[in-house]
Amino acid sequence: MASGRFTTSAARPKSANTCPGCVPGQAIWGFGLTEPTAGSDAGGSKTTAMRDGSHWVINGSKIFITNAASEMTLGVTVQAVTGSRPNGKPEYTCFIVENGTRGFKAVPMKKKMMWRASNTAELYFDDVRVPAENILGRPGDGFHQMLKTLDGGRLSIAAMGLxxxxxxxxxxxSYARKREQFGQPISKFQAVAFKLADSAMEIECGRNLLYKACWLRDQKRSFEKEAAMAKLYCSELMGRVANHAVQIHGGYGLMKEYNVERFYRDQKLLDIGEGTSEVQRIVISRYIGC
Structure with missing residues (x-):
């Protein structure tokens, strides 16, 4: 391996979730898919990898990559175009690139609207040479690997939304029960009570949808459609509930002293990460036969 930390094939990470130290929380790993011109269109990647003897040479860039530029980061799994298939479509392959590999640079992205504690990075690959053994799986499996990872990641986003x-x-x-106006807690006013009732009902619906998707995965059954549904519903659910929460807090809901202001901001990423809401609707429509 390029930097020598993974000295045997047994120790080398098989995926971004099984890198040495990642499971016990001692290290983290990046998932290098999104590019400046390839977001929702994951098949539009421009990063390339060319074979050169016993190595591959990677050139290109990635953006909005979580956990890729932290002091705890060991490296990234990156999708790159490695050729063309017989039908003329690009062939994608995933590579393991360790921190410290010559030509590889990870730059933290700051000034985000939300999730400021979450490490986000831009990645640059300038003639990055990695051994052929750094291919994840087999050449040409990259796109399938990335999509499969996204299916699981959608459950995580759904859980965040819920x-x-x-x-x-x-x-x-809690605020509505304590805040009094016109001589009574505002929770007694129908306009406020109905917002809370709707929120409670939708949260219960989202919980059942997400738990079903997770159960299907645990049972090793097809869960892709349900994962897309759970991700879409729970991410947008948080937006509706956070909006109600800010409204119920009134002016205080706009102040950083109250957590609902942060809930309101943090939610927006869930509509975008692991596939936008629009992409989820495309995925669901295909699964139902549209």
Whole structure:
């Protein structure tokens, strides 16, 4: 391996989720798919890898890559174009690139609207040479590997949306019970009570949808459609509930002293990460036969 940290094939990470130290939380790993001109169109990647003897030479860039430029980051798994298939479409292959490899640079991205504690990076590959053994799986498997990873990642985004919705709801309910206007808690006013009732109902619906998708995966059954549904519903659910929570807080909901302001900002990433809401609707429509 390029930097010598992974000295045997057994120790080398088989995926971004099984790198040495990642499971116990001692290290993290980047998932290099998105590019400046290839976001929702994951098949539009321009990063290339050319075979040169016993090595591959990678050139290109990635953007909005989570966990890729932290002090704990060991490296990234990167998708690159490695040729063309018989039908003329690009062939994609995933490579393991360790930090410290010559020509590889990870630059942290700052000034984000939300998730400021989450490490996000731009990646640059300038004639980055990696051994042929650094291919993840087999040549040409890259696109399938990335899409499969996204299917699982959608469950994580859905869980974030569900948890965020629950947090915003809990904060709004607590505030509404304590805040008094016109001589009574604002939770007694129908306009506020109905927002809370709708939120409670939708959170329960989202929880059941997500749990079903996770159960299907645990049972090793097809879960891709349900994962897309859960991701779409729970991410947008948090937006609706956070919006209600800010409204219920009134002017205080706009102040950083109250958590609902952060819930409101943090939610927006969930509509975009692991495939936008629009992409999820495309995925679902294909699974139902449209």
């Amino acid at each position: 948890g965020g919705a629950q947090g915003a709801y809990d904060a709004a309910l």
